[in-house]
Amino acid sequence: MPETTRRADRPAPRYGSRPTMKDVAARAGVGLKTVSRVVNGEPGVTPETERRVQEAIEALGFRRNDSARVLRKGRTSSIGLILEDLADPFYGPLSRAVEEVARAHGALLINGSSAEDPEREQELALALCARRVDGLVVIPAGDDHRYLEPEIKAGVATVFVDRPAGRITADVVLSDNFGGARDGVAHLIAHGHRRIGFIGDMPRIHTAAERLRGYRAAMEDAGIAVEDSWMSLGATDPERVRRAAEAMLTGPAPVTAIFSANNRVTVTVLRVLAEQPRRVALVGFDDIELADLLRPGITVVAQDAAALGRTAAERLFRQLDGSLVAPERIELPTRLITRGSGELPPEE
């Protein structure tokens, strides 16, 4: 067995190199395929042979090279998640939920933050496709996803979350943004408010547009004519939100209540309201940690980020099972949680 001997007598692998199945096979004095069988738990290996192989694996510190495996098998057992910003408390739980589902299916999760930049979203998505992720969960930043068409055709499972896909048909899991916002605003109206402000994100973002639509619907249902100065749509950086809030709280007919259309906006609005002499009612979209400990507690329209992620991921894996056919649009309900700030009466 000169081949085996030569191999076994080799100097230790240099720093940076790794043993392969071939090395293990040589050391154990068996064939390459037998090692593969042991590593993959395939049947047809004598316990004695298996022991020898295991020993060699142990001794060499062998670890299967999944790149080669992927190349051969075509499946990577990994999925990609593209979201806006992992540092946003809304996306942490969502990401975690996706990860849990992936884990249950033996897959790893690759995260990417688009920073709300459509180009970066596309770049990320295509990079993930080049890695041959089995599927993609996308919280879209852009509104044109035709660039994904070849990928989807090639078999990359795709689910959009939080916002719908643009210009392609695909599975989508959303919160009921319209209904939630409408209920939240209606709640303010029910407590006597008529001059209600709306501060939201850029209208090109689907959730922002839907929530605005909900606001308008609630106002219309109550027969209230909305004034332009009550609405502010744009970036949600603290400076802009602060200016917007201050503007609608002053002037000839200031608002008596504000509907803030996402968690980042709510936080800034809270800071502004804390400085105001009069009590202004507030309902926020998205729940916020500690919202119950503030005085008054913050009334919110809560969406279940984890459920969004879980639902999307499960759907993704059902696509991969092949047990799914037509793309669907799933809408998860929101929940109004009253804690005080939304029940304050109007105060001039």
Place this chain on the structure above:
Amino acid sequence: MPETTRRADRPAPRYGSRPTMKDVAARAGVGLKTVSRVVNGEPGVTPETERRVQEAIEALGFRRNDSARVLRKGRTSSIGLILEDLADPFYGPLSRAVEEVARAHGALLINGSSAEDPEREQELALALCARRVDGLVVIPAGDDHRYLEPEIKAGVATVFVDRPAGRITADVVLSDNFGGARDGVAHLIAHGHRRIGFIGDMPRIHTAAERLRGYRAAMEDAGIAVEDSWMSLGATDPERVRRAAEAMLTGPAPVTAIFSANNRVTVTVLRVLAEQPRRVALVGFDDIELADLLRPGITVVAQDAAALGRTAAERLFRQLDGSLVAPERIELPTRLITRGSGELPPEE
């Protein structure tokens, strides 16, 4: 050119298959390597040839298979991050910071949550190594990382964050948990407190142990004998923390101040304190969103999660550059932010 013709006349690839460089080459009527050159922007291709290749790529929807590339090149341009729970607001920014650094180096980030389970941490780490990530940023759950030795030897760059590695030497980036806790507790003492409670995580977690050590040091510096009933160490689920807090707030000599040793604990302690008739001072480790809006504002010892992540990731890539030799232990300072809750006087 019969070969080219045969290829080009093929039926459209079936669903799930993908064009390869070979297909592109056939369609463009050039050699395989020429396509590779175009795809990688290598020199030595006529503009005219390049145009033809680009056209074929476009027409076929070709995307390079990175698995094959990785197999050939040995580098995956991806790094792994293992943390405890992505849904924890402390880890979101940390993960995001790591991602930004990775992105700057053209690498993708694969996240995994260990759920504070050492086995799961190991399982994840080894799975990532099997994928041949170039490096690993680990927030350890376990205290024995010898399982990583072969990987590190094989060239996987490794940096530990937030908690040190166990039983191996490796780069570590930490917050000054000891100093931060000591300062926080000293702050309470400076405001007249002597019976100060400490509620922290399981002492097997390094940060928890260090913060406890800081508490003890501050108390000893002030000549205060600590009573066992003032300290609670264990899981940080709300139920346990609540019981612990309630216990130290009642009895013959209740504490007049509490030092809560992480963000999760702080949140629960706040809820308990809100129900108490008397004012109890509080300093928390970790900053908390909205801490400034509560009345009183919450005084905290803040650590910079993003800086931790950034520092660790930068160090990782310097390992990969080869510009690093000896493992180092880096400690980042914490910052005491006074907002009111830590400045309350003792109240019997």
Place this chain on the structure above:
DNA sequence: CGCGCCTATGACAACGTTGTCCAGGTTCTA
């Protein structure tokens, strides 16, 4: 006792890419 079948094992090709090396053609120089 011989035949066929079953089991354990190994040889070999293939996955899609990149690095090496060589061939053929063009341009410049002596």
Place this chain on the structure above:
DNA sequence: TAGAACCTGGACAACGTTGTCATAGGCGCG
């Protein structure tokens, strides 16, 4: 004008794994 230097492009092997198929024993049965 011949030869050298250069430039473009392609053939081929290799990366480490898995699927296919072949082979060599061992065993039961007629």
